[in-house]
Amino acid sequence: MFSLVLIVLFVSPALCQSGCTSELTFGKTCSQNKSTTKWYFDSKLSFCYPYQFLGCDEGTNSFESSDLCLESCKPADQFSCGGNTDADGVCFSPGDHGCKKGTDCVMGGTVGFCCNKKIQDEWNKEHSPKCSKGNVVQFKQWFGMTPLIGRNCNHKFCPTGSTCVQGKWTAHCC
Template sequence: MLCALFFATILHTSIGNESMGVESEFGIDRGHSNCSNATPQIMYYYDRSVGDCFPFLYEGCGGGRNAYYTELRCRRYGKPADATYCIGKEKPVGNCRGRQDFTCPEGSYCKPRFWVPGICCDKKKREEWNKEFNPACEWNNVLMIESRSDPNKLRPLLGRDCSHKFCPEGSECVKGKHLAYCCGETNPPKGMYRVR
């Protein structure tokens, strides 16, 4: 029985790219299109520097281990299960107990963790990152995608960098301070993306 469990674990961790968080050690590799069956598609990778998953255009051949077909798979298998960070993986300013903000230095808030003391995160950094997560386009509309938790709600289509080519054809990628987002005049085809 123990032997069967061992082999099942090995099989599970070696199928596809989902090897239980190991990919978080690797950066992004968009692959290449120099093969006979190259099929470019949007995939997701885990960015260790900010502790989140972002889309990129996979060129269709080769590529690295840090590539997932969906954002959910990226979050499940690329992100460490016990990861608790300040937003954008900004450096904590202290420790706290529970959700009690009064145990954190002034200008910070408590982000609780399981089994260990929570971390105090800077409120100004949170405001800065919240602006990045809610961008505005100068002339056009921000492209939106379905929310992870509720398909009836929309959220901005965000990436880490414009060089990752995650914006749909016909839209423009705009680089913010920490993240990139897509601006477009109309809804792109395929219905996945919408404009705000």
């Protein structure tokens, strides 16, 4: 019994991680199931994004919710600069003067990173989107309502009646 518990403890995380690094599969249209919004882990940006699952032949990198995707694929202590770009140093508080010129201190869980200011500003703008007409579509997460941000408009994650707006790294719905 003890060895079975050890196998489950050590094999299960490995199985989750392999699914997280798999390519996104949209599935196939079928008569048994309707298409629905699911979530996948994008290893390039190291974050979970929505996509339209077509109904059948689901891939291993597919989750029912953003929260489940993040719990399965992104370590809680993992942090990166905007666009998953490399940090240029470590800092300990916003406005830390230890960061080089052209970088800002962006706080992670316990320590901050010196991130390229231009890239970080662009990233923050994409993650606080605005619409020229109408409102940004929001969805509910465990901490409250937040903008529905996807990786690419081709993933058809926006609800019917909304319009997808593509950015440099991500897309949002208006």
